[in-house]
Amino acid sequence: MKKVLATFVLMVLAGCSSQPPSDSTPPKRKSGDFSAVAQTMVAASTGPEVAAELTRRYRDTRVNCGKDSMPAFLCSGILLRGTARANGFDVWDPSPTAIRVGGTSFSYVRSDYKMKRLAFTYNKGLIFYPILSVPAGKENIEVLCFFPIDGSSDRRSDNGCGAISGYPGTVACNAQNIRTGEQWAANYRKYVPGEHTIAGVCSFDVRDAANNAAGPNFHEGMVGGRAISPRAFDIPNDVKLKTWAPGLARTLPIEAFFYYVRDGKSGLADVQIDQRRFKELTGVAIPIIKTTFPNTLDESMTFVYQAADQAVD
Template sequence: MKKLLIALVMGFLAGCSSSSSTGPKNVNVDNSISTTSGVSTAAVDTGDQVASNLEKRYRDTRNDCGAASKPAFLCSGLILRGGMPSTEFDIWNPSPISQKNGGVSFSFVRSDYKMKRLAYTYDSGFIFYPILSTPQGKELIEILCFFPVDGSSNARPNGGCDEHPNYPVISKSCELQSPVIDTAAKWVAKYRADGAAGRSRAEAMCSFNVRDSVNNAAAGRFLEGMRGGRLISPDAFNTPNDMKLKAWAQNIPERLPIEAFFYTKSTGLAGAQLYQRRFRQLTGTTIPIIYIPLPQTLEQSATFTYKPEDQTL
């Protein structure tokens, strides 16, 4: 994954085009933004197409995106963040905690890595495009590390990936452990040992470092992280995983790679509508709302539905 983000940026600056398509619904997602040269580019998808794209990625269970340096989250699965609706702040802005430690918590969801609820039992939020599908002109937000289950990351430095203050050393990033934790089996052994010793598993846990700088180690580490989560089932189903993304600047909605707003239950619709209205007010762009009820058993799967009546047009 070394220099991947740089290569993608150079590709965008060289003027690579985004494909556009149409569908049966009337609401379009216009991802056009002004580039540094003042030229606008556009990639238009209908709400139905967005729902279809999300479902395809949810069901795409590949191990990597074509190379050891390209972890699966670059092209498959959903990178999503839940939030609390408020007129006092915008959901896409990093919180004060995120601004301090440099990382924003998301969750990674896929048909082979399910979870039954969002963090803090939120019922609405937003989804980022995977990096390899980021529309031209949008920010490429680096993914820093992955905790297979909640890692109490808000209290951790270095993007929320490093040691927790309550358990120094033993909670450092997995590759910094002694001995190194580089497989799912080793991660699970530590997870269980921490629990047996009466430690907080979330605070004593180590994360898998998947930064761009780790290059060929990235895909394997993320894969082992997902395998580790599966091995502690149903813990990683009942409690959301924690994927840390590098914190971005405040108040740049037009530059963020937001693919959709979503809600997971009826009580979340009003929140998703608030996000949609506010985003359109600030950017002039309408991002669709997608209904994504999460599975409540491991045998179930998430579903993805675009409803015209949910949209605030």
């Protein structure tokens, strides 16, 4: 996958993209990560531009980013993470659970893969840049696996992508020879005939090492989630990212903070605390974006920048 991604970046530098390259030289990255790829995209510089870019990616329903080795999440859709009030650590730092597991949970939303809420009772959070748009000087956090619906990944082995002891249907999809969305849905229904449980939820491998299988695996995961709709709309999906080190506020690829109104309660006041704290540490004002999650599959998520929502300049 690295070879294909590097070729793609060279194409961008040659003028195949409408986005300008960065003026700075991309930093060297550690091998074994997606971060081995030089990044050249420029971050949106204003709140309205961020909201417009999120809307554009949400509507971008491509199957992959040009090759089977380049899953769609590298360039389209939104990778977001719901966060609670910080309890002894900053919300962008890994939690004790994420450090123990070695994986950190996000969700993926796109106009053709919707969900109506965040996990637990979260009503605010943060959004990471997609890997092919990470600005120079920022970390590339590897995406490891995709659960089309919540699979209690914090209870699993292999950075949260493996099995849960005692549940054979939770073994990683490829180890069960589950290759398609239809097969995933059949496995889910086999173990989950009634209310949702984790018993039949396996993960699709989308990590760097999966190479040409990564793109099809992610696509088939979305096919599988749609096949059990509306359950995968009602219950958030889970994308496991490799847990990063604490204290990386300056280099984490945070594109935006966001909030929404859930059960009559707005997450704005809490996310403003996050925005203030982030600027205090880094000197950078990350915009707060007001989001609206769909109530039905016919509705779409919206992303709006409002000057009055910002706690810092």
